[in-house]
Amino acid sequence: MRLLVVEDEEDLAEGLRVGLSRSGYAVDVAGSAAEACEMLSVNAYDLMLLDVNLPDGDGFTLCRAVRNGEVGTAGDGEVRVLMLTARGTLDDRVRGLDGGADDYLVKPFHLRELEARIRALLRRDVSGTTASLTVGDLRLDTARQTVTRDGRPLALTPKEFGVLRYLMTRPGHVVSSEELLEHVWDAHADPFTQTVRVTVGTLRRKLGQGSIATFVGRGYRLAGIAA
Incomplete structure (x- = not known):
C-alpha cells in the first residue's frame, strides 16, 4: 500500500x-x-x-x-x-x-x-475486520508481517509482501502492472523498468507453480479465484 x-x-x-x-x-x-x-x-x-x-x-x-x-x-x-x-x-x-x-x-x-x-x-x-487476509490456502498477517500457504511459512521480501497484500485485497480481479507500481512502489520507482514483472516472478516461485496467473497485456491475478 x-x-x-x-x-x-x-x-x-x-x-x-x-x-x-x-x-x-x-x-x-x-x-x-x-x-x-x-x-x-x-x-x-x-x-x-x-x-x-x-x-x-x-x-x-x-x-x-x-x-x-x-x-x-x-x-x-x-x-x-x-x-x-x-x-x-x-x-x-x-x-x-x-x-x-x-x-x-x-x-x-x-x-x-x-x-x-x-x-x-x-x-x-476490504472484507473482514481482522489484521489477517485469507484467500484460498494463503494467509497474510498485516500486523506480524507474515505469510503462510497451507500452514507453511513463506519468507518474502518487503516488495513481494506488498504485491501479495495488494493482490489479496482484490481477489478475483486482474491487477495491472501500472496499478501495482502505483500502490507498492514509491515516487522514486522507475516506471520503465521491469521491477514489477521481476517481483511477481520471484513471488510466484515462492508461492508455488500456478499461484499467480498472468494475463498478457492486462496484468496479474491470484490463481484459483473466480474472475
Missing part, C-alpha cells in the same frame, strides 16, 4: 518514512500543502498522514479541499486521511474528523500505534 506523509518537520518525516517502509509500505513525503496537492494529483495513494501545522497552510484546510474535490486525486479510490498533530484538544479533534479525516492521532505517538491505526483504516477497503 502507498502512503503520503505530509509533514514539514524533516526528522519526523524521515523517521516515519523509514519506519513505515520497513513495514512494507511505499512511502512518499511532502513538506508543504502545495507539494502534497501536486503529489496527490499525480500518484494514487491509499492513505495520507497529514500534519495540521504546515508552512503554507493547515491540514484541516487541505483535508477539506481533498474531500470536497477542490484538490484532484489520482486513482479510482478515495484516499484515507489520518491526521497527526500536537493539537489534541477536543475541539481540534472534532474539527479534524468533521473536516473529513478518518482518524486523528496526537503527537507524540508510538510507531506501533500508528501502524495499527493505518492497518485499521486500510481494512475498510
